[in-house]
Amino acid sequence: MKDHVNLTNESKVPAHEMVYRKLRDLVLFGEIAPGQAVTIQGLTDQLDAGMTPVREAIRRLIAEGALDFMGNRRVCVPNLSVQNVNELIFARQAIEPQIILLATQHATPEDIDHLCRIDTELDQAIKIGDVTAYLRGNYRFHKALYALSKAPILVSIADGLWLRFGPSLRVVCGRIGTLNLTDQHKETLSAMRAGDAEKAARAIREDVIQGMEQVRHVMTQTA
Amino acid sequence: MKDHVNLTNESKVPAHEMVYRKLRDLVLFGEIAPGQAVTIQGLTDQLDAGMTPVREAIRRLIAEGALDFMGNRRVCVPNLSVQNVNELIFARQAIEPQIILLATQHATPEDIDHLCRIDTELDQAIKIGDVTAYLRGNYRFHKALYALSKAPILVSIADGLWLRFGPSLRVVCGRIGTLNLTDQHKETLSAMRAGDAEKAARAIREDVIQGMEQVRHVMTQTA
DNA sequence: TGCTCCACAATATGATCAAATTTTTTGATG
DNA sequence: CATCAAAAAATTTGATCATATTGTGGAGCA
Numbered sequence: 001m002k003d004h005v006n007l008t009n010e011s012k013v014p015a016h017e018m019v020y021r022k023l024r025d026l027v028l029f030g031e032i033a034p035g036q037a038v039t040i041q042g043l044t045d046q047l048d049a050g051m052t053p054v055r056e057a058i059r060r061l062i063a064e065g066a067l068d069f070m071g072n073r074r075v076c077v078p079n080l081s082v083q084n085v086n087e088l089i090f091a092r093q094a095i096e097p098q099i100i101l102l103a104t105q106h107a108t109p110e111d112i113d114h115l116c117r118i119d120t121e122l123d124q125a126i127k128i129g130d131v132t133a134y135l136r137g138n139y140r141f142h143k144a145l146y147a148l149s150k151a152p153i154l155v156s157i158a159d160g161l162w163l164r165f166g167p168s169l170r171v172v173c174g175r176i177g178t179l180n181l182t183d184q185h186k187e188t189l190s191a192m193r194a195g196d197a198e199k200a201a202r203a204i205r206e207d208v209i210q211g212m213e214q215v216r217h218v219m220t221q222t223a
Numbered sequence: 224m225k226d227h228v229n230l231t232n233e234s235k236v237p238a239h240e241m242v243y244r245k246l247r248d249l250v251l252f253g254e255i256a257p258g259q260a261v262t263i264q265g266l267t268d269q270l271d272a273g274m275t276p277v278r279e280a281i282r283r284l285i286a287e288g289a290l291d292f293m294g295n296r297r298v299c300v301p302n303l304s305v306q307n308v309n310e311l312i313f314a315r316q317a318i319e320p321q322i323i324l325l326a327t328q329h330a331t332p333e334d335i336d337h338l339c340r341i342d343t344e345l346d347q348a349i350k351i352g353d354v355t356a357y358l359r360g361n362y363r364f365h366k367a368l369y370a371l372s373k374a375p376i377l378v379s380i381a382d383g384l385w386l387r388f389g390p391s392l393r394v395v396c397g398r399i400g401t402l403n404l405t406d407q408h409k410e411t412l413s414a415m416r417a418g419d420a421e422k423a424a425r426a427i428r429e430d431v432i433q434g435m436e437q438v439r440h441v442m443t444q445t446a
Numbered sequence: 447t448g449c450t451c452c453a454c455a456a457t458a459t460g461a462t463c464a465a466a467t468t469t470t471t472t473g474a475t476g
Numbered sequence: 477c478a479t480c481a482a483a484a485a486a487t488t489t490g491a492t493c494a495t496a497t498t499g500t501g502g503a504g505c506a
Contacts, residue, residue: 014490041454050494052492053492059286073456150306154313237458263490297490
């Protein structure tokens with residue numbers, strides 16, 4: 001009688017949560033391109049889920065800024081304007097260094113080892129030019145860093161920002177290639193290992209600004 | 224012909240949007256106290272709306288951090304910890320001055336007159352000790368300021384922060400009384416009128432820190 | 447070009463099922 | 477016989493779906 005297995009989940013997570021996560025991933029990693037429309041019925045088919053869970057997931061993503069509610073009941077992944085990118089740069093460089101400052105204060109050597117492993121995978125993805133692996137790995141690196149901060153509100157802000165510029169990162173990679181990507185992960189990690197929170201924060205600020213400047217560069221050309 | 228008025232709306236705004244706004248107000252102005260539970264069925268009765276719109280509104284508010292999704296499918300208005308307040312202070316003082324900087328650059332004399340009128344109403348509310356009018360007016364003042372910035376992403380972040388500390392402001396007012404409230408609205412406005420964006424930003428930073436310190440003070444005692 | 451009408455997609459309702467909490471019942475122990 | 481605890485029933489609440497309703501964009505026609 002309990003054999004009605006819920007096809008997609010471990011019968012623990014509700015469907016609307018499941019749909020939310022899938023859709024979030026689709027947007028965050030650029031699998032639904034900026035500008036592309038999103039329909040409720042399209043998603044009920046694509047993710048084969050009911051209509052109610054899909055509706056709820058879309059509302060959540062709209063509230064987080066990952067989707068845009070055009071006036072006429074139409075929903076799509078937003079295109080970033082140059083002005084938007086400037087706001088994102090300001091917000092990230094204002095928030096993330098503080099998160100890393102706190103993270104450094106809480107990080108154990110094991111935590112830092114874990115971060116190093118993620119970063120190594122990242123380098124590998126860059127070397128072989130696997131864009132999807134790079135995007136996911138880069139996000140995973142930053143997320144792991146956030147988790148150490150024990151600062152849920154700041155993290156939720158930073159997460160919301162990712163949802164906004166994430167979709168454009170695939171475009172950026174396509175334009176400049178993974179090999180030309182730079183980051184400050186190594187510098188951040190060595191500062192963290194040394195327990196120098198201020199220095200780690202400065203390194204991440206560099207990392208953020210470098211990355212976002214590349215986005216700005218590409219967006220300026222496109223617009 | 225369209226005289227089938229929908230009791231609550233102008234037959235233009237969808238029900239889920241209507242429910243969202245009402246519920247948002249209820250939370251933002253502390254009419255649902257921090258810690259208090261929120262049930263779907265309770266809201267369908269209280270706001271007399273269908274189940275689907277209520278569901279979507281709740282999801283949105285959860286995504287914005289205004290409501291908290293406790294594990295067992297239970298939802299409530301979050302209680303702020305001292306740690307949370309510290310995060311909020313940091314985030315507000317990092318973001319809002321930039322918004323006001325941009326706002327000052329776009330503000331016309333008429334805009335500033337409008338802000339002055341709101342601030343006058345605010346003083347009135349303080350004088351007669353009308354807590355609800357004070358809370359709403361204070362929010363209205365900051366919102367009007369935000370609107371001038373033309374920076375939608377930064378504004379949505381700031382708005383999200385209000386949703387988190389707003390519920391506690393009523394508690395703060397109850398504790399220290401409206402007459403002991405201080406703000407830097409006059410200083411901000413005169414700097415804006417003089418076109419000194421930097422000074423206006425500094426004034427708002429003062430305003431934010433002063434206000435949030437009062438929250439921290441009360442929360443420290445309560446916890 | 448501007449109008450009417452049609453089809454489709456989104457919105458909203460209420461029913462149904464499942465899970466969780468609360469209350470009641472019952473049994474064991476001091 | 478009273479008290480407490482564990483189990484079971486009942487009620488409350490959430491999740492999901494099928495379906496009805498409404499509104500929007502576009503096709504067809506003047």
